[in-house]
Amino acid sequence: MPSLTIKDVAQAAGVSTATVSRVLNASGYVSEQIRSHVQQVMKELNYQPNALARSLKQERTRTVGIVLPDMTNPYFMTMARIVQQRLMENGYHLIYMDSGENPAKELEAIELLLGMRIEALVLAGTGENGELISHIAHSGTSVVLVDRAVDGVLTDSVVEDNAGAAEEAVAYLLGKYGTSGAIALLNGPESISTARERSEGARKAIRRLGMEAREDLVFAGDYTRQSGRDACKYWMTRDEPPQAVFSANNEMTYGFYQGLRELGIPLDAIEVVSFGELDAATLFTNRLSVIYQNPQQIGEAVAELVLKRLEDDARDRERRIFSPRFELTVR
Amino acid sequence: MPSLTIKDVAQAAGVSTATVSRVLNASGYVSEQIRSHVQQVMKELNYQPNALARSLKQERTRTVGIVLPDMTNPYFMTMARIVQQRLMENGYHLIYMDSGENPAKELEAIELLLGMRIEALVLAGTGENGELISHIAHSGTSVVLVDRAVDGVLTDSVVEDNAGAAEEAVAYLLGKYGTSGAIALLNGPESISTARERSEGARKAIRRLGMEAREDLVFAGDYTRQSGRDACKYWMTRDEPPQAVFSANNEMTYGFYQGLRELGIPLDAIEVVSFGELDAATLFTNRLSVIYQNPQQIGEAVAELVLKRLEDDARDRERRIFSPRFELTVR
DNA sequence: CAAACATGAGATAACGTTTACAGACTCAAT
DNA sequence: ATTGAGTCTGTAAACGTTATCTCATGTTTG
Numbered sequence: 001m002p003s004l005t006i007k008d009v010a011q012a013a014g015v016s017t018a019t020v021s022r023v024l025n026a027s028g029y030v031s032e033q034i035r036s037h038v039q040q041v042m043k044e045l046n047y048q049p050n051a052l053a054r055s056l057k058q059e060r061t062r063t064v065g066i067v068l069p070d071m072t073n074p075y076f077m078t079m080a081r082i083v084q085q086r087l088m089e090n091g092y093h094l095i096y097m098d099s100g101e102n103p104a105k106e107l108e109a110i111e112l113l114l115g116m117r118i119e120a121l122v123l124a125g126t127g128e129n130g131e132l133i134s135h136i137a138h139s140g141t142s143v144v145l146v147d148r149a150v151d152g153v154l155t156d157s158v159v160e161d162n163a164g165a166a167e168e169a170v171a172y173l174l175g176k177y178g179t180s181g182a183i184a185l186l187n188g189p190e191s192i193s194t195a196r197e198r199s200e201g202a203r204k205a206i207r208r209l210g211m212e213a214r215e216d217l218v219f220a221g222d223y224t225r226q227s228g229r230d231a232c233k234y235w236m237t238r239d240e241p242p243q244a245v246f247s248a249n250n251e252m253t254y255g256f257y258q259g260l261r262e263l264g265i266p267l268d269a270i271e272v273v274s275f276g277e278l279d280a281a282t283l284f285t286n287r288l289s290v291i292y293q294n295p296q297q298i299g300e301a302v303a304e305l306v307l308k309r310l311e312d313d314a315r316d317r318e319r320r321i322f323s324p325r326f327e328l329t330v331r
Numbered sequence: 332m333p334s335l336t337i338k339d340v341a342q343a344a345g346v347s348t349a350t351v352s353r354v355l356n357a358s359g360y361v362s363e364q365i366r367s368h369v370q371q372v373m374k375e376l377n378y379q380p381n382a383l384a385r386s387l388k389q390e391r392t393r394t395v396g397i398v399l400p401d402m403t404n405p406y407f408m409t410m411a412r413i414v415q416q417r418l419m420e421n422g423y424h425l426i427y428m429d430s431g432e433n434p435a436k437e438l439e440a441i442e443l444l445l446g447m448r449i450e451a452l453v454l455a456g457t458g459e460n461g462e463l464i465s466h467i468a469h470s471g472t473s474v475v476l477v478d479r480a481v482d483g484v485l486t487d488s489v490v491e492d493n494a495g496a497a498e499e500a501v502a503y504l505l506g507k508y509g510t511s512g513a514i515a516l517l518n519g520p521e522s523i524s525t526a527r528e529r530s531e532g533a534r535k536a537i538r539r540l541g542m543e544a545r546e547d548l549v550f551a552g553d554y555t556r557q558s559g560r561d562a563c564k565y566w567m568t569r570d571e572p573p574q575a576v577f578s579a580n581n582e583m584t585y586g587f588y589q590g591l592r593e594l595g596i597p598l599d600a601i602e603v604v605s606f607g608e609l610d611a612a613t614l615f616t617n618r619l620s621v622i623y624q625n626p627q628q629i630g631e632a633v634a635e636l637v638l639k640r641l642e643d644d645a646r647d648r649e650r651r652i653f654s655p656r657f658e659l660t661v662r
Numbered sequence: 663c664a665a666a667c668a669t670g671a672g673a674t675a676a677c678g679t680t681t682a683c684a685g686a687c688t689c690a691a692t
Numbered sequence: 693a694t695t696g697a698g699t700c701t702g703t704a705a706a707c708g709t710t711a712t713c714t715c716a717t718g719t720t721t722g
Contacts, residue, residue, distance in 0.1 A: 003448070003471065005678055016702045021680055028681085029700050046466060051446040052392070053678035056383045056707050071427075072412060077403040081429060093443060096402075096427045098412060112424060115382040117334065135377060140334065257614050267615060283588045284598060284615030336708055347672045352710055359711090360670050384708035387677050667720070675712080685702080692695075 004047045013041040024049060055117065064306060065113035066122040067097040067106060075250070075277040075295050076124060079146070082299025083122060083306070090307055092119075101223065103128035114141070120306050125150045127191045142309040146302050149193040156309055158301040158320040162194050162275075165291045165324040166201030166246070169273045172326070173244045174209060176271075184217040184242035186231050186252050195223070198248040198275060217242055221252045228255025229262075236263055236270075243270065250276030253288075257281075271330060282329045293324045335378045344372040355380060386448065395637060396444035397453040398428040398437060406581070406608040406626050407455060410477070413630025414453060414637070421638055423450075432554065434459035445472070451637050456481045458522045473640040477633050480524040487640055489632040489651040493525050493606075496622045496655040497532030497577070500604045503657070504575045505540060507602075515548040515573035517562050517583050526554070529579040529606060548573055552583045559586020560593075567594055567601075574601065581607030584619075588612075602661060613660045624655045 006024075010017045015034060022028045023038045030038075041047075055061040064087055068076045084094040097113060099106035103126045110132065113121060120142040123133065130152040137143040137155045145157035173183050185202050188195025206213050219234060221227030228251065235241055236259065247253040253274040260267050271287045278290045301320045308315060337355070341348045346365060353359045354369045361369075372378075386392040395418055399407045415425040428444060430437035434457045441463065444452060451473040454464065461483040468474040468486045476488035504514050516533050519526025530549075537544050550565060552558030559582065566572055567590065578584040584605040591598050602618045609621045632651045640646060 006680095007678080017679080018681080018702060018704095019700090022701090025680080029698085031700060034700085046470075048442065048445045050387070050448060050678050051443075052383045052387045052448060053707090054680075056381070056387055056677090056709085057679045057681085059707065061383070071402075072405045072408040074403045074405060077408065081403060084429065098415065111379065112382075114379045117381060117383060139377075254611050254614070261614055280585050280612060281615065283585070283592055284612065337710095338708080348709080349673080349711085350671060353671085356710075360668085362670065365671085381708050384677090385710075387679085387707090388709045388711085390677065663722105665721085667718100669718075670716080671714100672716100673712105673714075675710100677709085678707105680706085682705085683703085686700085688697105688699075690695105690697090692693100 003050070004045055005050070006047075009038065009042055009045060009047050012045060013038045061117045061119060062092045063095060063116065063118050064092050064120045064122065065095045065097065065110075065116070065118040067099050067109045067113070068124050069099050069101040069106075069126060071096065071098040073251075073277070075293065076147075078277070079295035079299040079302070082296050083303045086300065086303030087306065092307075092310075094122075099126060101126055107132065110136070120144065120310055122146055122302055122306060123150070124148050127151060127193055140313075142306065142313065144302055144305050144309065146298065147194060151193075154317060156305045156318050158298055158305065158322070160194070160293055160298075161321055161323045162197035163201035163204065165275075165326055166198040166248075167205045168326050169289075169291055170202040170205035170246050171208070172328070173246060173271070173273060174205060177243045182217070182240065182243045184219070184231075184235050184245045185213060186219050186221055186228060186245055186247040186256065188221055188223045188248040188252070190220070192223070195248055202246050221248070223249050223251055225251045225255035225258065228252030228257075229259040230255075232256045232259025233263070236260065236265055241270070245270060245272045245274075247272060247274040250274060250278050250281075253278060254281070257285075273326075275324070287330055289329045290327055291324045292327050294322065297322060334381070335376055336381070337378075340369065340373055340376060340378050343376060344369045392448045392450060393423045394426060394447065394449050395423050395451045395453065396426045396428065396441075396447070396449035398430050398440045398444070399455050400430050400432040400437075400457060402427065402429040404582070404608070406624065407478075409608070410626035410630040410633070413627050414634045417631065417634030418637070423638075423641075425453075430457060432457055438463065441467070451475065451641055453477055453633055453637060454481070455479050458482060458524055471644075473637065473644065475633055475636050475640065477629065478525060482524075485648060487636045487649050489629055489636065489653070491525070491624055491629075492652055492654045493528035494532035494535065496606070496657055497529040497579075498536045499657050500620075500622055501533040501536035501577050502539070503659070504577060504602070504604060505536060508574045513548070513571065513574045515550070515562075515566050515576045516544060517550050517552055517559060517576055517578040517587065519552055519554045519579040519583070521551070523554070526579055533577050552579070554580050554582055556582045556586035556589065559583030559588075560590040561586075563587045563590025564594070567591065567596060572601070576601060576603045576605075578603060578605040581605060581609050581612075584609060585612070588616075604657075606655070618661055620660045621658055622655045623658050625653065628653060 006017045006020050010020045020038055022030045023035050066080055087094050097109035099109055106126050107129050122144050124147040127150050130150050133150055133153045143155040145155055187199040203213050219231035257267055267285050268287045273289045275291045282288055337348045337351050341351045351369055353361045354366050397411055418425050428440035430440055437457050438460050453475050455478040458481055461481050464481055464484045474486040476486055518530040521527055534544050550562035588598055598616050599618045604620045606622045613619055
C-alpha cells in the first residue's frame with residue numbers, strides 16, 4: 001500500500017534521502033542537529049522503513065526460517081520460542097511454517113522461505129525432501145536439522161538419543177512386568193527418523209533378554225491421536241491385553257487413553273510410558289511416565305548452531321545429541 | 332546470498348529478462364517453444380524468484396501477519412492453522428509473531444510486520460497498544476482483532492461471548508452447590524478483555540441470585556500456570572475450602588490441579604469448570620468441565636474477514652461473536 | 663491492398679532502500 | 693597562505709523484479 005518512503009521523510013525534513021538513510025542506520029557522518037530533527041520528523045510521520053527494499057539492497061534479510069510438522073504441538077513450539085528469542089537477541093527474526101507432517105506441503109513451505117531469501121533454515125522434517133535440502137545446504141543457505149534426521153542430508157543437527165531412551169524405558173517395563181512379553185509397542189511412522197529409532201530401541205531392549213517383540217503387540221501408528229485410539233481398541237479388546245504400553249509420542253498416548261475411556265476400562269488399568277510433552281497429563285494419572293525431551297535445551301542448541309553457522313559458513317558440521325530423561329512418575 | 336537472478340536465467344536461456352518474467356508470471360505473450368525452454372532452464376538451475384524484489388516492484392506482498400500472545404498454546408495455534416490454510420488457498424501467506432503476553436514485545440512484533448509490508452494484521456492483543464493499532468487500521472493495512480478486544484480500537488473482529496458463557500457456567504455451579512457461596516473464581520488479568528468479560532459474567536450469575544461474590548474466593552491470576560497454583564494454595568489450605576472453581580483459562584486450570592497434587596488433595600475433591608482447550612485433561616478426571624471455544628470455527632471466521640477486507644477495503648466493519656459451548660463432562 | 667490487429671520479444675524505467683563517490687566546509691598544522 | 697585531515701551532505705547507481713513502451717512480425721479485415 002502507499003506507505004511513506006524515505007523520500008517523504010527527506011522532503012519533510014528538508015534533507016536528502018541519503019541523510020535520512022544515515023540517521024536510520026546510524027552510519028556515516030551526520031550532525032547532531034539534523035540527526036534529531038530527522039528523527040523527530042520520522043516519529044511525526046509514523047515512518048516505518050520498508051524491509052523489502054532494505055533487504056534487497058543490502059542482500060541480507062537477517063531472517064531465518066523454521067518449518068515444523070505441527071505447530072499446534074507445544075513441544076515444537078516451546079523449542080521454537082527459544083530459537084526465536086535467541087535469534088531476536090542477535091538481530092535476526094524467525095519465520096514459521098507448518099508442514100502438517102506432509103512432504104508436499106513441506107516442500108512448498110521451504111520454497112516459499114527460499115523465495116524470501118532466508119539466511120538459514122531450521123527443519124524438523126518429514127524425512128522426504130532430502131535432495132532439495134542437501135542442495136540448499138550446499139548453496140549458501142545454512143541448514144540445521146532438529147529433532148529428526150533426513151535421509152541423505154548431512155548438516156548441523158540437534159537430535160535426541162531416541163533409541164537409548166526407548167531402550168531404557170522398555171527395559172524398565174520388562175523388568176517390572178517380567179519377560180512374559182505382555183508389553184505393547186505403539187510406534188510412529190517408519191518414514192520419520194525419530195519413530196524408527198524409538199521403535200528400534202524398544203526392540204533392542206526386548207532382544208537383550210533373548211526374546212523377540214511379539215508382532216501382535218506392535219502397532220504401526222502415525223503420530224496422531226486417532227492411531228493411538230485404534231491401537232487401544234486393537235489390544236484391549238482381546239483376551240489377554242498387555243500389561244504395559246510403550247508409546248512413541250504424546251498424541252498417540254492421548255489417543256490411547258481416549259480409547260480406554262471409550263471402552264470403559266479404568267485408565268489406571270495399564271501402565272504407560274510415553275515419549276513427549278505430557279506434563280499436564282501426568283498430573284492426572286498415577287500410571288503414566290514420560291520420556292521428557294527438554295525442548296528449551298534443544299531450542300538453545302538449535303539457536304547456537306544457527307548463529308555459529310551464520311557467522312562462519314566454513315565451520316565443520318556439528319551434531320548435538322541430547323539424552324531424553326526417562327522420568328518415572330508412576331506413584 | 333548470491334542466489335540466482337532472473338538475469339542468469341535469461342542469459343542461460345538466451346532470452347531477455349522480460350521474457351523470463353513473462354513466463355514466470357504467465358503474463359503477456361510468449362511462444363510455447365520459448366516458454367517451455369525457459370521453464371526447463373529454471374528447473375535445471377534451481378532458480379527461485381526473489382520475493383523481495385517482486386513485492387517491492389509490485390507494491391504487494393500478499394502477506395498477512397498474525398501476532399499471538401502465546402504460540403505454545405494449542406488453542407491459538409489451532410485457530411491460526413486454519414487461518415493460514417485459508418489464506419494459502421487464496422494466494423496469501425501468514426507470518427507468525429509471539430508477543431508473549433507482553434505489550435512491549437507486541438509493539439515490536441507489529442512494527443516488524445509493518446516493515447515487512449503485510450497487507451493485513453490479525454491480532455490477539457494484550458490490550459495495550461490501542462493508539463498504534465487504530466492508526467494502522469486507518470492507514471491502509473487491514474486489521475482483524477481476534478479473541479480479544481483492544482480499548483479504543485474499532486475494526487473487524489471475531490470474539491466470543493465470554494460473559495454469557497461464564498454466566499452460564501457459574502449459574503450451573505451455583506445451582507448445584509447451592510447459594511452457600513463456596514464457589515471460587517479464578518480470574519485472569521484485568522488488562523485482557525476476555526478476562527474482564529469472563530469475570531463479569533461470573534459475577535453476574537452470582538448477583539442474579541441476589542448475592543455478591545465473596546472477595547476472599549476471587550483470585551486475580553494472570554493466565555499462567557503458576558497463578559493457578561497460587562490460587563489453589565490460597566484457597567485449599569483454609570478451613571472451609573470452596574466446593575467448586577470457575578477458572579478463566581486452561582493454563583490456570585492446569586496450575587490449580589498441580590497445586591492440588593502438591594497439597595496431596597485428591598483431584599476429584601473439587602469440581603472445576605474452565606475456559607479453554609482442555610480436551611486431553613477431561614479424559615483423566617471426572618469433575619472437570621470445559622467451556623469449549625471452537626478454535627477452528629474462529630479461525631474460519633478470521634480468515635473470511637481478512638479476505639473480505641482485503642478485497643474490499645471500504646466494507647463496513649464486521650463483528651462476529653461466537654458462543655462458547657459449555658460442555659458438562661462431569662460424570 | 664492498406665489498415666487494423668493479434669502475437670512475440672527486447673529495452674528500460676521504476677519500486678524504496680543503501681552506499682560509493684564527490685563536493686563543500688571547518689580547523690589545525692605546516 | 694597552503695595543505696590535509698576530518699566532518700557533513702547531496703547525487704546517483706545499484707539490488708532483482710515487473711510493467712510500460714517500443715518495434716517487429718504475421719494475419720485478419722473492410
